[in-house]
Amino acid sequence: MCGIAGLFLKNSSLERELGALTSAMLTVLTDRGPDSAGFAIYGAGNPGEVKLTLRAPASFDFEALAAGLDLAVKVRDDHAVLAVPAAVEAEVRDFLARYHPMVAVVASGASMELFKGVGLPADVCGRFGLAGMSGSHAIGHTRMATESAVTTQGAHPFSTGPDQCLVHNGSLSNHNDIRRRLIREQMTFETQNDTEVAAGYLSWKLRSGARLDEALTSALDTLDGFYTFVVGTETGFGVLRDPVACKPAVMAETDDYVAFGSEYRALVDLPGISNAHLFEPEPAKVYFWERQA
Amino acid sequence: MSAALPRIAAADPAIFDLAAAELRDLNATLQALPPDTNETAWTVLNPRGAHAVAVGITAPVAVTIEGHVGYYCAGMNSGASITINGNAGTGVAENMMSGTVHVRGDASQSAGATAHGGLLIIDGNASARCGISMKGVDIVVKGSVGHMSAFMAQSGNLVILGDAGEALGDSLYEAKLFVRGSVASLGADCEEKPMTPEQKSELTELLRRAGASADANHFRLYGSARSLYHFHVDNAGAY
Numbered sequence: 001m002c003g004i005a006g007l008f009l010k011n012s013s014l015e016r017e018l019g020a021l022t023s024a025m026l027t028v029l030t031d032r033g034p035d036s037a038g039f040a041i042y043g044a045g046n047p048g049e050v051k052l053t054l055r056a057p058a059s060f061d062f063e064a065l066a067a068g069l070d071l072a073v074k075v076r077d078d079h080a081v082l083a084v085p086a087a088v089e090a091e092v093r094d095f096l097a098r099y100h101p102m103v104a105v106v107a108s109g110a111s112m113e114l115f116k117g118v119g120l121p122a123d124v125c126g127r128f129g130l131a132g133m134s135g136s137h138a139i140g141h142t143r144m145a146t147e148s149a150v151t152t153q154g155a156h157p158f159s160t161g162p163d164q165c166l167v168h169n170g171s172l173s174n175h176n177d178i179r180r181r182l183i184r185e186q187m188t189f190e191t192q193n194d195t196e197v198a199a200g201y202l203s204w205k206l207r208s209g210a211r212l213d214e215a216l217t218s219a220l221d222t223l224d225g226f227y228t229f230v231v232g233t234e235t236g237f238g239v240l241r242d243p244v245a246c247k248p249a250v251m252a253e254t255d256d257y258v259a260f261g262s263e264y265r266a267l268v269d270l271p272g273i274s275n276a277h278l279f280e281p282e283p284a285k286v287y288f289w290e291r292q293a
Numbered sequence: 294m295s296a297a298l299p300r301i302a303a304a305d306p307a308i309f310d311l312a313a314a315e316l317r318d319l320n321a322t323l324q325a326l327p328p329d330t331n332e333t334a335w336t337v338l339n340p341r342g343a344h345a346v347a348v349g350i351t352a353p354v355a356v357t358i359e360g361h362v363g364y365y366c367a368g369m370n371s372g373a374s375i376t377i378n379g380n381a382g383t384g385v386a387e388n389m390m391s392g393t394v395h396v397r398g399d400a401s402q403s404a405g406a407t408a409h410g411g412l413l414i415i416d417g418n419a420s421a422r423c424g425i426s427m428k429g430v431d432i433v434v435k436g437s438v439g440h441m442s443a444f445m446a447q448s449g450n451l452v453i454l455g456d457a458g459e460a461l462g463d464s465l466y467e468a469k470l471f472v473r474g475s476v477a478s479l480g481a482d483c484e485e486k487p488m489t490p491e492q493k494s495e496l497t498e499l500l501r502r503a504g505a506s507a508d509a510n511h512f513r514l515y516g517s518a519r520s521l522y523h524f525h526v527d528n529a530g531a532y
Contacts, residue, residue: 245421245439248383248401264342264361264382278361278380280401280420283440 002156002169003029003121003142004249006230006260007270008237008289012136014256014271019133023125025259025266026140030121032262033142036155037124038116040165040232043135045111050089050162052082053106053114055152060102069095077127079106079115104190109163111135111234116155136291139232141167148193158196160187161203163234168195169247169262170226178222198223202231213288216240220284230260236290245283252276258289306334306357316343323373326352342382347375353392367394370411386413389430402439405432408449414503421458424451427468433503443470444480452499454507465517471496473512484518 005025009015019041026037045051054062055078062080066073069092072083084092089108096103107114115128121142125131141156148154157165172178175194178201183189187200201222205215212231216238219229228247231238239260241249252259252267254276261267264278281287309319319337326332330352337358340346344363347356350373358366361379371390380398389408396404399417406422408430415423418436422444429449437455444460446468456474463480469492470483479485488496496509522528 243440245402250401263363264380265363266342268341268361278399280399283421 001032001144003032003262006139008137008258011256016134018135020131022138023130026121028266029142033144035145035150036118036143037121038155039140040114040157041135041138042111050084050086054080055106056103107159112163158199160199166199166231169228172225174224212236216286239287243284249281306336310338312339323350470515471512482518482521486514486516488514
C-alpha cells in the first residue's frame with residue numbers, strides 16, 4: 001500500500017493554504033499508510049541562503065546550536081530548519097558531523113523543507129504544524145512499510161540532492177544493484193531502503209545535467225519493480241508510474257493547481273475539484289510540470 | 294434501517310446522503326431489499342470517492358450515484374441497474390452476476406473483473422486490465438482501454454469503441470473482443486478472427502443496449518487461437 005499526496009500550485013493566491021490542503025490530503029490517506037508519514041514543502045527562502053532541515057533526538061537544543069552559530073532557526077518538534085548562508089553550508093555540515101553527530105541533515109535547499117516521522121499521518125502533520133505552512137508545492141507520503149523497518153529514516157520523502165525529494169508507492173527489485181553502481185558514482189545513502197535508491201538515481205541524473213523529465217525517462221529503463229513516484233524540485237513536479245501500473249494514481253488539474261492522490265478520496269476537498277480535469281496517469285509515461293524560478 | 298432514510302416524497306427516489314449517513318448503512322439497506330420491493334429507485338449523494346458503494350445488491354432496483362466513487366463500486370451486483378454519474382475507481386462491477394452498471398465517466402483498472410453476467414457500460418475510458426478474467430459479462434467501453442485488458446477472459450463480450458492497449462486478450466479462453474480502434478499489441482494466444490453474421494448481430498445488439506452510436510461493420514473481432522497448453526487434448530492425461 002502507501003499513500004501519496006502532492007500539490008503543485010500554479011496560482012500563488014493558494015500558497016497560504018498549501019499546508020492545510022496537503023495536511024488534509026495526507027490524513028485521508030491514513031488507511032493506505034498508518035506507519036509513518038512525511039512531507040516536503042517548498043516555501044519562500046532568502047537569496048544566498050540554504051535551508052538545512054535537521055533532525056535530532058527530542059532532548060537536543062536546536063536553539064542553542066543556532067545561537068552558537070549565530071544563525072536563525074525554526075524548530076518544529078524534533079526537526080529544525082537552519083538558515084545558512086550558502087557560502088558556509090559545507091562548513092556548517094562539517095561542524096555538525098564533527099560536534100553533533102546525533103543531528104541528521106534531512107534535506108537542504110533554497111526553498112525545500114522536509115519533515116517526517118513515525119505515527120499516524122494526522123499526528124505527524126500536527127507535530128510539525130503542516131497546516132500552518134505556506135509554499136508553492138508540497139509532496140507527502142503515508143507509509144505502510146514493506147522493504148525496510150518502521151523508522152523515521154525509512155519514512156518518505158527521501159531527499160538526495162538540493163531541493164529534490166521523492167516519494168514512492170511500491171517496491172523496487174534491483175535497488176541493491178543500482179545502489180552499488182551509484183556509490184561508485186560518489187552518491188551516498190543513509191539507509192538500505194529501496195526508495196532512497198530511486199531518489200539517488202534521479203539526483204545523480206540531475207547532477208549530470210539532465211532535466212527532471214529526462215531523469216524520469218531514464219528511470220524507466222533502469223529501475224525494476226513496482227512504483228508510482230512523485231518527485232519535486234525547486235521549480236518542478238513530476239509523476240511516473242511503472243509500465244505495469246500496479247500502484248494507483250489519480251490526478252486533478254485546474255488553472256490553479258496540479259494535484260496527485262493515490263485515490264480520488266484524497267483530492268475531494270480541493271478547491272474547484274468539481275471542475276478539475278481528472279485523469280489517471282498512464283503507465284510508463286513521464287508527467288512533468290515546471291514553473292518559472 | 295430504511296425507516297431512518299430522509300424521504301422527500303413517496304414518489305421520489307429514496308435519497309441516501311453519504312455526507313450524513315454511514316456507507317455500511319447504505320449497503321445494508323440496499324442488500325436487505327426483497328425482490329418485490331416497492332422502493333425501486335435510489336439516489337446516493339456525496340460518494341466522495343468512497344470504496345464499495347452499492348455492493349452486493351440482489352433486488353432489481355435502480356441506484357443512481359451522484360459523483361465519483363472509489364474501489365469496487367457495484368461489486369457482485371445481481372439484478373440491479375446502477376448508474377455512476379462520475380468516475381469509478383479500481384474494480385467497478387467486479388464479479389457482477391446480472392443487471393447493469395453504467396459508468397458515465399472513466400473507470401480505473403480491472404473494470405468488470407471476473408464478472409459472470411450483466412452489462413457494464415463505460416462512457417469514458419477504462420484503464421489497465423479491463424475485463425480481466427471475465428466469465429460471461431458483456432462490457433462496452435465507449436472510449437479506450439489500457440494494457441492487459443481481457444487477460445484470461447473466459448466468456449462474454451468486451452466491446453471497445455476506442456483503442457486497446459498492449460497485450461490485449463492474453464491467455465484468452467472463449468471471450469470475444471470487439472475493437473473499433475487500434476490495438477497496441479495482442480497478448481499470448483490472442484488472434485484476429487473473421488466475424489460471423491451471428492457475431493455481428495450480437496455486437497449490433499450490444500451496441501444498441503449500451504446506447505453506443507457505432508456501426509458493427511467497423512469493428513474487428515479478436516479471440517483465442519487455442520494453442521496454449523490447456524487447449525491440447527494430449528495434456529488431459531496429466532490429471
